[in-house]
Amino acid sequence: MNRKLSALMLGTALALAAGTGAFAGDKVVKIGVLNDMSGLYADLAGPGSVIAAQMAVEDSGLTKKGWKIDVISADHQNKPDIGVNIARQWIDVDKVDVLADVPTSSVALAVSNLAQEKNSILLDSGAGTSDLTNKACTPNTIHWTYDTYTLAHGTGTALTKAGGNTWFFLTADYAFGAAIERDTTAAVTAAGGKVVGGVKHPLNTADFSSFLLQAQASKAKVIGLANAGGDTVNAIKQAAEFGITSGGQKLASLLMFVSDVHALGLQTAKGLNLTETFYWDLNDGTRAFSKRFQDRMKNHAMPTMVQAGVYSSLLHYFKALDSLGENPHDGAKMVAKMKTMPTDDPVFGKGSIEPNGRVLHPAYLFEVKSPAESKGPWDYYKLVATIPANEAFTPLDKSTCPLLKK
Amino acid sequence: MQALYAQLLVGLINGSFYALLSLGLAVIFGMLNIINFAHGALYMMGAFCAYFLLNGLGLNYWYALVIAPVAVGIFGMVLERTLLKWLAGLDHLYGLLLTFGIALIIQGVFQNYFGSSGLPYAIPPQLQGGMNLGFMFLPIYRGWVVVFSLVVCLATWYLIERTRLGAYLRAATENPNLVRAFGINVPRMITLTYGLGIGLAALAGVLSAPINQVRPLMGADLIIVVFAVVVIGGMGSIMGSVITGFALGVVEGLTKYFYPEASNTVVFVLMVLVLLVKPTGLTGRAT
Numbered sequence: 062m063n064r065k066l067s068a069l070m071l072g073t074a075l076a077l078a079a080g081t082g083a084f085a086g087d088k089v090v091k092i093g094v095l096n097d098m099s100g101l102y103a104d105l106a107g108p109g110s111v112i113a114a115q116m117a118v119e120d121s122g123l124t125k126k127g128w129k130i131d132v133i134s135a136d137h138q139n140k141p142d143i144g145v146n147i148a149r150q151w152i153d154v155d156k157v158d159v160l161a162d163v164p165t166s167s168v169a170l171a172v173s174n175l176a177q178e179k180n181s182i183l184l185d186s187g188a189g190t191s192d193l194t195n196k197a198c199t200p201n202t203i204h205w206t207y208d209t210y211t212l213a214h215g216t217g218t219a220l221t222k223a224g225g226n227t228w229f230f231l232t233a234d235y236a237f238g239a240a241i242e243r244d245t246t247a248a249v250t251a252a253g254g255k256v257v258g259g260v261k262h263p264l265n266t267a268d269f270s271s272f273l274l275q276a277q278a279s280k281a282k283v284i285g286l287a288n289a290g291g292d293t294v295n296a297i298k299q300a301a302e303f304g305i306t307s308g309g310q311k312l313a314s315l316l317m318f319v320s321d322v323h324a325l326g327l328q329t330a331k332g333l334n335l336t337e338t339f340y341w342d343l344n345d346g347t348r349a350f351s352k353r354f355q356d357r358m359k360n361h362a363m364p365t366m367v368q369a370g371v372y373s374s375l376l377h378y379f380k381a382l383d384s385l386g387e388n389p390h391d392g393a394k395m396v397a398k399m400k401t402m403p404t405d406d407p408v409f410g411k412g413s414i415e416p417n418g419r420v421l422h423p424a425y426l427f428e429v430k431s432p433a434e435s436k437g438p439w440d441y442y443k444l445v446a447t448i449p450a451n452e453a454f455t456p457l458d459k460s461t462c463p464l465l466k467k
Numbered sequence: 468m469q470a471l472y473a474q475l476l477v478g479l480i481n482g483s484f485y486a487l488l489s490l491g492l493a494v495i496f497g498m499l500n501i502i503n504f505a506h507g508a509l510y511m512m513g514a515f516c517a518y519f520l521l522n523g524l525g526l527n528y529w530y531a532l533v534i535a536p537v538a539v540g541i542f543g544m545v546l547e548r549t550l551l552k553w554l555a556g557l558d559h560l561y562g563l564l565l566t567f568g569i570a571l572i573i574q575g576v577f578q579n580y581f582g583s584s585g586l587p588y589a590i591p592p593q594l595q596g597g598m599n600l601g602f603m604f605l606p607i608y609r610g611w612v613v614v615f616s617l618v619v620c621l622a623t624w625y626l627i628e629r630t631r632l633g634a635y636l637r638a639a640t641e642n643p644n645l646v647r648a649f650g651i652n653v654p655r656m657i658t659l660t661y662g663l664g665i666g667l668a669a670l671a672g673v674l675s676a677p678i679n680q681v682r683p684l685m686g687a688d689l690i691i692v693v694f695a696v697v698v699i700g701g702m703g704s705i706m707g708s709v710i711t712g713f714a715l716g717v718v719e720g721l722t723k724y725f726y727p728e729a730s731n732t733v734v735f736v737l738m739v740l741v742l743l744v745k746p747t748g749l750t751g752r753a754t
Contacts, residue, residue, distance in 0.1 A: 099578060099583060101583065101584070103582065103583035103584075103585040105584075107582075107583070131640070242489060260727050261727055261728070263727075263730060263731045266731070267679055267688055267689065268678075269724035270477045270480065270609075271474055271478075271720055271724060272727065273725070274470065274474065275470070275603070291584055291585070291586065291680070291682070294540070298587075298678075302590070302597075302606045302608065302678070308604070317675060320584055324584040324680060326589075327589055329490060359579065360580065360581065360582050425594075
């Protein structure tokens with residue numbers, strides 16, 4: 062009896078050990094979508110990014126080839142410590158292979174460090190800071206959709222060249238705000254403009270009136286909004302209220318998503334310039350993807366560029382997996398493989414990945430339509446200019462990424 | 468110097484919201500002895516109510532100012548009748564947990580249907596535009612908010628401290644059995660008081676709808692500060708909460724000018740200082 066029992070226990074222990082250890086070279090993949098699920102960035106990333114990830118799984122066709130792919134998600138609440146804790150647990154306990162999305166630059170930088178330490182993969186779509194592929198680059202991170210350099214050289218340069226040669230910044234007081242202010246200042250100065258001042262506000266501010274009054278008093282021609290999501294929406298709405306736009310000062314919404322325009326309404330947002338790398342109504346490919354996405358969203362929202370980037374980055378990852386034929390569970394190896402393959406999907410078109418992890422694709426300068434120009438819900442942008450991929454992102458010879466100095 | 472005047476005025480505007488919300492909290496705490504953590508969620512419901520009235524029924528801002536507080540107030544009274552009344556006489560902690568749970572549920576439901584970045588609500592046409600005061604451009608709507616909320620605060624104070632109805636209310640909290648002996652329906656008075664406090668929150672929600680986005684988390688972001696206001700002013704003190712509300716708005720406005728990075732912590736620093744020096748709050752009486 063006793064011997065039987067110990068044999069049973071030994072057997073169970075062996076079975077458990079086999080179950081938990083992920084063997085190299087299987088066809089099991091786990092994707093973790095880590096973003097803001099409930100706060101000021103939830104509409105531009107949030108549950109929509111999870112839907113985009115699931116669409117990428119389906120469209121990859123890997124499940125038909127015998128792969129088992131799981132998508133899990135969590136809320137990092139825009140706090141680096143919470144984000145890193147979740148990511149650590151995902152990698153150590155849940156055996157997650159890829160961390161996807163991760164908006165909020167401060168969280169992204171912390172998670173990128175962790176991904177390198179654990180030899181995991183970060184496919185970042187939501188975060189803005191260009192540091193991810195410059196001084197903080199790692200062999201485990203690919204930065205997909207956009208970065209602060211793109212925004213600065215899109216909206217920043219365009220407004221300066223159009224006569225807005227003095228700038229005042231309203232800057233969100235965290236990594237993203239600092240990065241976009243720095244990159245935009247460089248772009249403005251390069252285009253012959255001057256920065257006359259700025260003020261830092263806490264992340265997630267409801268009332269901007271104090272800051273807007275300071276911007277108004279600066280007499281700068283352009284007020285650069287170095288913030289995002291709900292902060293940008295509130296700042297724009299209240300700027301209209303305080304007569305800033307009617308007083309001749311122009312607002313530069315440096316980072317603005319289609320979800321923000323939807324929240325503001327065209328009456329308030331009309332005429333704003335913004336830079337994005339994706340808009341649902343660009344071509345047949347984007348329209349088809351967006352329609353399918355919209356049907357799955359509970360509030361029938363169109364995808365933002367962040368959500369589209371999650372789809373595109375995972376699709377590329379699955380292509381790399383498919384070409385290897387098995388999951389090596391080796392982050393740096395997978396990322397290296399992904400960098401050797403050109404990117405190509407219906408959402409962002411053709412592109413490539415630089416050695417520093419920066420994905421190159423074109424960016425677009427848009428202007429928000431007036432209510433009269435809009436034909437219906439979500440018809441918000443008209444295309445002003447296309448910025449070619451090599452101008453939209455930091456040139457490789459200017460990148461400060463340590464990986465490049467070999 | 469001009470900029471300073473402007474910041475003072477802006478602080479006063481924010482103070483109006485603090486005052487209206489902390490007044491409602493003070494009324495509820497004073498009369499029901501409940502720390503109402505659902506206050507922020509009900510404030511948000513007031514704003515959403517205004518949005519639905521406009522976009523669903525075509526009823527404009529002025530109707531919303533009346534209908535939203537009544538509708539949300541009734542919702543509050545239902546909450547009181549069905550849930551809160553069972554907590555009478557129990558430790559504060561139970562009320563705190565229940566109302567906090569209610570807040571999370573309400574916010575979660577709204578967020579599920581409307582997302583997080585919110586819905587636009589335009590300033591009513593009669594109050595659009597602004598005037599140049601010399602030192603700043605004052606949007607007319609903001610001026611309206613200050614004046615209107617001051618009037619409402621004073622009216623509420625008068626109702627509770629200076630009328631017969633208010634006297635019954637105060638007596639009922641001191642000694643409910645004695646007041647009941649005089650033939651007054653104490654449970655009904657408590658329900659109405661809760662409804663009044665919630666109505667004030669919903670009214671603040673309607674007032675803020677044109678300024679801020681109508682967002683599911685608009686109350687959650689605000690309520691923590693408002694609790695600090697109530698603690699500084701003294702729990703349960705009506706006039707104290709009104710004055711502290713306006714004063715802290717001004718302090719916060721000045722911080723945004725002199726040291727903006729600290730603007731969302733200054734209220735809590737003040738709270739700590741006040742609690743160290745005078746634990747009952749600035750106007751609270753020791754019990």
